[in-house]
Amino acid sequence: MFSLQQKIAVVTGAGSGIGKAVALLFAKQGAQVYVADINKEQADATVNEISSSGGTAQSLVCNVAKQKETQDAFATFSHIDILVNSAGISHIGKAEDTTEEDFDRIYNVNIKGVYNCIKAALPRMKEKGGIILNLASVASSVGLPDRFAYSMSKGAVVGMTLSVAKDYLKDNIRCNCISPARVHTPFVDGFLKKNYPGKEAEMFDKLSKTQPIGRMAKPDEIACLILYLCSDEASFITGNDYPIDGGFVKLNN
Known part of the structure; x- marks a missing residue:
């Protein structure tokens, strides 16, 4: 079960954290993984770790906030089976003390970055189908203190997920997101x-x-849910947001 043999997977933000855990697990399950990250050194380190364990991976240095750079990076693929949008940044602050620069920085990575990767991947999924998995957050559905811009961005990720899932049903492209609590x-x-x-x-x-x-949570625990949603065993699942939060949303009363 949960085999990714013969699958081509692009994982953004895979130089560290959740993205790295996903890249390692996908490679273990047989995928050919492209480790996309803005930091070449970290991307190469993930690739080396995968290679030393017998997996197949390549670095894909890319600033997802830049559309042309993202398009150029994805142009090397004729087909993509799986895209995991894990790249993201955080910000601490309320609306009144969030500067325009802070707001734009969060928007450019957490929203535009997801859009840029989806836009680049979709033409490479239409012929054979594909899977898109986005990283949202409990901040998209629960009021968190001092997380104005971050919460805004993750709410947008959920909205994009539902839209893509609806628009590409006939192309056999599934799109889901997950909402972790603290990892x-x-x-x-x-x-x-x-x-x-x-x-x-x-x-x-x-x-x-x-x-x-x-x-x-541990990054590996988040990666396991992502593996399931990107596997053939989850072929009936699209257009959903899955909390993985240690009870944060439902039990924190």
């Missing part, structure tokens, strides 16, 4: 080090306990 990635460690120097362990514990399950 322990290098971003979290960097955020704590920058904003809470000397109190990293205390704040990590506090953030972990905001999930009713009592901890943050």
Whole structure:
């Protein structure tokens, strides 16, 4: 089950965090993985890790916020079976203290970046069908403090997911998204080090306990849900947003 043999998969943001976990798992399941990331060094590191385990992968250095750059990167493919839009950035702040520059930066990566990759991938999926999986967030459906721009961007991801799923049913293209709560990635460690120097362990514990399950998710756990939704076993699933949140949305009362 969940074999990706003979599949070509492009995973954005695959140089670290959730994207990297997805790339590693997809390769393990037999996919030919293209590790798309703005950071060549990190992309190459993921490729090397896959190759050393017997998998097949190549780096695809790309700034998803730039449409021409994205189109040029995807032009190397005649066909894509799976696109995972994992590249994303965060921002802390309310509406009144979010600057225009901050807002545009979030928009360009988290919204336009997803759009650019979808736009580039669709023509390469129409002939044989394909699967698009977008990374949204619990922030798209639950009010989180100090996450104005980030929540806006993830709400847009859900909207794009539903639209693409509807428009490309006849082309045998499935499109879903997932909405994680907090996941322990290098971003979290960097955020704590920058904003809470000397109190990293205390704040990590506090953030972990905001999930009713009592901890943050591991990137591997998120990757497993993505694998299922991108596999043939999920062939009847499209146009859905799946929370993977340790009970955050339904049990945090």
